Amino acid sequence: MSRSGEFELIRRFLAPLATAAGAGGLEDDAALLDAPEGKRRLAVTTDTMVEGVHFPPDGPPSLIARRLLRSNLSDLAAMAARPEGYLLNLALSERIDDPWLEAFAAGLAADQEEFGISLLGGDTVGTPGALTLTVTAFGSASTPVRRSGATPGDLVFVTGPVGDGYFGLKAVRGEMEAPRLAERYWLPSPRFGAAEGATAAADISDGLVADLGHICHASGVAAVIDLEAVPLSAEVAALGAQARLDSLTGGDDYELVFTAPRSTAIAVGRIVSGEGVTVLDGAGQPVALARQGYRHD
Amino acid sequence: MSRSGEFELIRRFLAPLATAAGAGGLEDDAALLDAPEGKRRLAVTTDTMVEGVHFPPDGPPSLIARRLLRSNLSDLAAMAARPEGYLLNLALSERIDDPWLEAFAAGLAADQEEFGISLLGGDTVGTPGALTLTVTAFGSASTPVRRSGATPGDLVFVTGPVGDGYFGLKAVRGEMEAPRLAERYWLPSPRFGAAEGATAAADISDGLVADLGHICHASGVAAVIDLEAVPLSAEVAALGAQARLDSLTGGDDYELVFTAPRSTAIAVGRIVSGEGVTVLDGAGQPVALARQGYRHD
Structure with a gap:
């Protein structure tokens, strides 16, 4: 295995994805997220995916990345929210090396472009167990749609x-x-x-x-x-x-x-x-x- | 091992922690987070902790919960933000049973009371690997303090x-x-x-x-x-x-x-x-x- 240390990994693969000003180049303790003008309400959703449970082991890293991101964006769409940005938490198993991370980041970059969003922050750690990936996505929701509004006749x-x-x-x-x-x-x-x-x-x-x-x-x-x-x-x-x-x-x-x-x-x-x-x-x-x-x- | 299924687990241990209206009783696809009146800027931070890496295996579940939450709150404090709420992602290893979850939730409840915050949402999954816990915390930050403002003479x-x-x-x-x-x-x-x-x-x-x-x-x-x-x-x-x-x-x-x-x-x-x-x-x-x-x- 050849994998960069945490800071080098962030600098090489993740910081280029943090295009929003509020991400602070991933250098602060927290990201800053502005509710859009006139829309103080944010929708927030998060999904955790574990290799071998939620996606096939040895799946293509770029597709693993995009499916993880899109599953969160789908939750925002279900709330009638518009996507704004996301956090990424990586618990990297020992087999994950730099080429894997490079392909994973390329998948994220493609979907950032497609959906007009930026990485805002996150956390990267090592794990002795299974690769575990979490995305938390934010959307603006001026008129959010919840699950509780259905009535007979609809x-x-x-x-x-x-x-x-x-x-x-x-x-x-x-x-x-x-x-x-x-x-x-x-x-x-x-x-x-x-x-x-x-x-x-x-x-x-x-x-x-x-x-x-x-x-x-x-x-x-x-x-x-x-x-x-x-x-x-x-x-x-x-x-x-x-x-x-x-x-x-x-x-x-x-x-x-x-x-x-x-x-x-x-x-x-x-x-x-x-x-x-x-x-x-x-x-x-x-x-x-x-x-x-x-x-x- | 005796552990409730995902929905039962959320109902028993997590829904009681979701006191904020925006959490929607943990029943929606996304939580709703309102930027406080006149403070459109939110600080967002997230930490992932893996058992055996970031905390000792077999540590007391209530203390594992509180340390995880407080480490995130500390990041908000470093940005001069005030805590508002948090998301919780649990990747539960096979040894985690209901008594463990009950004690873990009790630790969170104690700190929610202490810091005046609510669980807003999250995701709960099983993992064949190590227990992996992620908290994402939100704070209001009208005048955030970043890492980049130090000048000679300070x-x-x-x-x-x-x-x-x-x-x-x-x-x-x-x-x-x-x-x-x-x-x-x-x-x-x-x-x-x-x-x-x-x-x-x-x-x-x-x-x-x-x-x-x-x-x-x-x-x-x-x-x-x-x-x-x-x-x-x-x-x-x-x-x-x-x-x-x-x-x-x-x-x-x-x-x-x-x-x-x-x-x-x-x-x-x-x-x-x-x-x-x-x-x-x-x-x-x-x-x-x-x-x-x-x-x-």
Whole structure:
């Protein structure tokens, strides 16, 4: 292994990412974050990913970086927030060397460019255990959308095909041949703008049924999903009926599910009074689900 | 091992700590953080601690929690910021059970009360490796103090005895008998208010010489420390001359070092033009240091 010490590592790989003035070149005890003019409210979210638990060991470092960052940005999108910047905590296992870090930083740089954000600060340590990565992302949220605002009569929408992440992970693991799905696993697209004006929203990283269930729980309502209205990509649709069900409960998707009173867009379900999420088939009959959703834990 | 699942764990141990409205009961994709009225500027800091690297394995969970939180609060104090709230990321190793989590949460609750802050959000995952804990703390900073403002002619101050943390760790490890120092290791006191009006400040978690060195580097100046002016606790002073030197370069202290043009307080040194930090003995002669400071890395 050849790895720079902490200060050298920060200087070489991380300081170039800290383009915002508030990052202070990563030289201060804390970063400074200004709430945008007229928007004093910040949305803050954080995700920790452990190698072998949340992403495959020996995955490409640039894609590990971008997926980690995008999963946090997706949480901001679910709150109808706009991305401002992020912190990065690295607990580096012994196998991580400078070429790995260089590729990891290049992935972050690409997505900083794409989403117009800057690294603001963080912490870098060594660990005798598994590589552990944490991103904390900040967004401005003048009119944040929470999970608790759904009411009976609202319709339920998703922002794109469901199941690409679930089957994408199978493709990454070599269990099926689907390069586009593998890319969707590694590079989810945060749906900025989609949740604006919604009564409630969440990203579906735990699966559509589970995350709509979180909305229902927080809102004190129930939901009914029309199985045949749920959009699937062509690759997933071609896998058959069981794949359609698995797509509703599989994890690793980063589309949003949101509720709104009415829309010209096509709804996948509706909010009703009661508890829980029910899926109806084309004949209007409830579908039995083997599980509600995915948990890494 | 007996440990609750992620959702149950959050409900039992973490949700009771999320007292701020912006935490949304830990049910949303992101927390909401309002910049205080008239203070749009937030200070943000984050520290990751790995069991066996940054704290002794099998340390008391309540003290591990409080030290992690206080080390972050100390960074806010160094920026002259006031604490507002924090995020908590837990990567739990297999040995962590519910009693451990209960004691850990009790430690956080005690310090939330002491410092008037709330848990705002976080992430909880399992890890096959070492217990890895991250706190990200937020503070309001109307007039933040950075590391880059020291100028020749400024005096150098510390907020309290130096070396208690370094020798406290030895006490925790059973290498010496000093219960008060062990407590100082586990429960550092963030020096809120002390840095207000300073030209530059840092906490001395890397050691006085190293962190004053960071100020010098960021400010483009040098510093001279008067060895005999550096305050030591009675226990550390009793350890003799080498202990006095070790206290200047030992880590794990959470006093602040700051620079200011003049003061009625007693200075430990002064800022001069040039580079680096020089320590002078009672006869005004430079002292050779075996190392500049401590790094966990």
